[in-house]
Amino acid sequence: MSEMLWLIRKTLMETFRSKKSWFTYLGLPIAGVLLSLTMYSNAGSGTIHVGIINQDGDQVITQDSIRFIERLNHVEVTVVDEQTMREQIVSGELDSGIVFEPGYAASVREGAPAHLNIVSVKGEQVTAYVKAMLHSYIGNLAAIGKAVQADEAKFTKLYAAYHEQSYKLSTVALQNNSNVARMTNQSIGFLIMFMMFSAVDMSEIILKEKGNRTFLRLLSSPMSARSYVFSNIIVSMFILLLQIIVTLLVMKNVFGIDAGVPYSQMILPLFVFALGAIALSLMTVAFAKSRAGAGAISNLIIVPTCLLAGCFFPMEIMPVTVRNISAFLPQHWLLDTVNKLQQGYSLGSLYLNIAILLAFATVFALIAIYRFGRNNDSRQFV
Amino acid sequence: MSHVLEIRQLTKKFGDFVAVDNMSLNVREGEIFGFLGANGAGKSTTINMIASLLRVTKGEITLLGKNIEKHSKFAKMNIGIVPQDIAIYEDMTAYENVRFFAGLYGLRGPLLRERTEEALEFVGLGDKATSFPKNFSGGMKRRLNIACAIAHRPKLIIMDEPTVGIDPHSRNYILNSVRKLNDMGCTIIYTSHYMEEVEEICTRIAIVDHGKVIAEGTKEQLKAIITDAKEIWIGVRADEPLNLEALKAIAGVNAVLQEENTIKIVSKTEINNLNQIIQQLIKDQVEIRSVEEQAPNLETVFLTLTGRNLRD
Ligand SMILES: Nc1ncnc2c1ncn2[C@@H]1O[C@H](COP(=O)(O)OP(=O)(O)OP(=O)(O)O)[C@@H](O)[C@H]1O
Ligand SMILES: [Mg+2]
Numbered sequence: 047m048s049e050m051l052w053l054i055r056k057t058l059m060e061t062f063r064s065k066k067s068w069f070t071y072l073g074l075p076i077a078g079v080l081l082s083l084t085m086y087s088n089a090g091s092g093t094i095h096v097g098i099i100n101q102d103g104d105q106v107i108t109q110d111s112i113r114f115i116e117r118l119n120h121v122e123v124t125v126v127d128e129q130t131m132r133e134q135i136v137s138g139e140l141d142s143g144i145v146f147e148p149g150y151a152a153s154v155r156e157g158a159p160a161h162l163n164i165v166s167v168k169g170e171q172v173t174a175y176v177k178a179m180l181h182s183y184i185g186n187l188a189a190i191g192k193a194v195q196a197d198e199a200k201f202t203k204l205y206a207a208y209h210e211q212s213y214k215l216s217t218v219a220l221q222n223n224s225n226v227a228r229m230t231n232q233s234i235g236f237l238i239m240f241m242m243f244s245a246v247d248m249s250e251i252i253l254k255e256k257g258n259r260t261f262l263r264l265l266s267s268p269m270s271a272r273s274y275v276f277s278n279i280i281v282s283m284f285i286l287l288l289q290i291i292v293t294l295l296v297m298k299n300v301f302g303i304d305a306g307v308p309y310s311q312m313i314l315p316l317f318v319f320a321l322g323a324i325a326l327s328l329m330t331v332a333f334a335k336s337r338a339g340a341g342a343i344s345n346l347i348i349v350p351t352c353l354l355a356g357c358f359f360p361m362e363i364m365p366v367t368v369r370n371i372s373a374f375l376p377q378h379w380l381l382d383t384v385n386k387l388q389q390g391y392s393l394g395s396l397y398l399n400i401a402i403l404l405a406f407a408t409v410f411a412l413i414a415i416y417r418f419g420r421n422n423d424s425r426q427f428v
Numbered sequence: 429m430s431h432v433l434e435i436r437q438l439t440k441k442f443g444d445f446v447a448v449d450n451m452s453l454n455v456r457e458g459e460i461f462g463f464l465g466a467n468g469a470g471k472s473t474t475i476n477m478i479a480s481l482l483r484v485t486k487g488e489i490t491l492l493g494k495n496i497e498k499h500s501k502f503a504k505m506n507i508g509i510v511p512q513d514i515a516i517y518e519d520m521t522a523y524e525n526v527r528f529f530a531g532l533y534g535l536r537g538p539l540l541r542e543r544t545e546e547a548l549e550f551v552g553l554g555d556k557a558t559s560f561p562k563n564f565s566g567g568m569k570r571r572l573n574i575a576c577a578i579a580h581r582p583k584l585i586i587m588d589e590p591t592v593g594i595d596p597h598s599r600n601y602i603l604n605s606v607r608k609l610n611d612m613g614c615t616i617i618y619t620s621h622y623m624e625e626v627e628e629i630c631t632r633i634a635i636v637d638h639g640k641v642i643a644e645g646t647k648e649q650l651k652a653i654i655t656d657a658k659e660i661w662i663g664v665r666a667d668e669p670l671n672l673e674a675l676k677a678i679a680g681v682n683a684v685l686q687e688e689n690t691i692k693i694v695s696k697t698e699i700n701n702l703n704q705i706i707q708q709l710i711k712d713q714v715e716i717r718s719v720e721e722q723a724p725n726l727e728t729v730f731l732t733l734t735g736r737n738l739r740d
Contacts, residue, residue: 048534049531049532049534052528052531052532053532056520056528060517060519060520063519064519258515258516258517258518259511259513259514259515260515260516260517262476262481262511262515263509263511263515263529263576263577264532265480265481266479266480266481266504266507266509266511267504267529267532267533268501268504268505268532268533268534269532
């Protein structure tokens with residue numbers, strides 16, 4: 047036990063002495079947060095201010111369209127007149143202006159939406175979200191309009207039915223799509239990848255020590271091979287936990303990202319995932335002949351699986367087959383857990399996700415142990 | 429005299445390959461025990477088994493009266509191993525290296541500091557304590573490699589070719605420190621490819637070939653095995669192609685070996701075959717530059733017994 051602590055101390059000291067470690071273990075995940083921030087935060091505080099001018103009167107469709115925009119997350123709507131809108135857009139109080147011109151409702155009902163004017167100064171990205179949501183909404187209405195061929199009574203009936211379900215649908219979907227949640231998921235996505243790489247880095251110490259023979263010297267001391275590997279695992283766990291905590295702290299306190307979940311709740315699933323990453327890296331090391339080999343295998347595994355599991359892009363844009371494959375990837379289960387936490391599930395209700403993550407860790411660890419044990423001489427591995 | 433190390437019918441197999449073959453040896457307290465063998469003879473394999481780095485296939489190793497497999501911790505505490513391949517951390521200072529390895533043996537605090545400094549002084553690296561080994565010469569790395577093995581003051585120190593590929597200054601330093609360690613009461617097992625070294629410092633020697641001990645004893649005892657042999661050295665051109673088989677076929681010749689521009693021939697003393705040897709060389713159109721007869725030395729013994737040179 048005492049020699050394990052001695053080895054752990056030395057490994058930590060050796061690790062944190064190199065600038066490269068600071069960069070890989072802490073710098074990269076923080077850079078990941080920064081990158082996510084720039085990817086999704088064009089809207090400044092996260093709220094888009096939209097001014098609306100209604101020149102189409104009290105038409106139901108027009109009123110509903112305005113209400114639809116009001117209900118979008120992170121969108122704040124003010125109904126204004128033309129003069130004020132112009133001034134406020136120029137002064138930056140408004141990010142975007144939407145003008146419903148006379149005849150808008152009628153054109154939608156006829157299936158050929160027109161008389162809608164969207165202006166913005168902050169550039170495409172800011173209003174792209176509002177625009178996209180509005181277009182899909184209007185598109186649906188227009189489709190109904192086309193189908194009923196200007197039959198007013200039929201339209202009203204279908205429209206009412208559509209409205210009822212679409213409101214529900216869009217609110218659920220919207221919660222998922224809010225920029226801040228995306229930012230959180232993206233940062234976690236990057237963190238996942240960097241944790242996996244860090245785990246490999248740490249486990250590769252075993253191969254490095256074999257290469258420079260210090261491994262054999264260690265084993266000729268009162269230290270056993272088992273305590274040696276165990277010490278390595280403890281150091282990895284420490285570093286990955288540090289990585290998790292620092293990343294979350296930076297997200298919360300430095301960038302003020304509201305994850306939509308208490309940060310403390312994310313530590314457990316992230317750490318369980320970290321165990322899996324460590325077990326996987328040990329497995330890689332057990333099979334690899336050299337450090338270069340281990341590096342190549344893990345590159346081959348980590349990046350593509352992270353991609354498939356949705357660490358870099360939202361899952362919604364992936365084809366269905368990919369979404370199905372991702373169920374076999376531990377990263378998916380971690381992201382899914384974070385997602386569900388954001389949707390308001392309690393951590394306790396997500397025990398299945400945690401259990402699946404633990405199962406991945408166990409399987410990887412068992413394969414690594416089996417492989418280590420099969421090596422010619424158990425005291426020497428390989 | 430008590431035995432520090434006893435090896436009984438030790439065998440190590442790698443698959444079907446027998447690297448150590450039913451070897452038995454005793455190392456007595458206070459000895460510098462030389463372990464001589466050509467490449468692949470099984471020296472490192474034996475040493476790794478003594479150091480608990482390899483599992484024994486068959487047989488038994490006893491250290492200070494205790495079976496090393498049953499008392500693994502005891503054995504490890506009392507052995508210091510200087511591995512054939514340098515085993516140090518390049519990104520830790522010399523001091524930190526020694527301190528770390530000594531710490532694995534349970535040393536802490538002021539005692540640890542004292543022993544670490546002592547070990548570094550001992551190998552002449554006292555003034556290099558805060559330097560990183562990546563800036564060291566081969567000889568300095570070898571010395572640090574030794575310091576890491578002795579700081580915990582083991583009873584038995586095993587040195588696996590500690591002088592490979594280093595400058596004469598470092599070599600002398602190492603040989604002197606081996607003697608000094610011995611004077612301080614350590615028992616030492618020493619392997620080397622350099623016959624002169626072994627002849628110079630070892631009190632007893634075992635010659636190993638193909639995993640077996642083929643001779644064992646003091647220098648004098650070993651030389652006595654071959655009182656009836658002499659060694660003839662014939663100087664030739666270094667790039668001369670030679671028909672060594674024909675020389676071996678000559679009556680009385682025990683072993684023939686070419687080492688750069690010298691042909692070394694071990695032959696029976698009582699048979700005068702020098703004429704035949706020279707005639708054969710002339711027939712093969714070899715340019716003879718010198719001929720001299722050597723008094724039998726350890727190398728003659730080794731050549732006679734193994735038919736191989738110690739170095740490739
Ligand atoms: N792990 C292993 N697996 C298979 N064969 C091995 C292994 N280790 C050593 N050997 C073989 O066992 C034989 C003895 O090797 P060993 O290293 O003990 O020789 P040595 O006497 O130390 O030689 P050298 O002077 O070159 O260091 C060699 O033929 C070597 O190839
Ligand atoms: Mg060897």
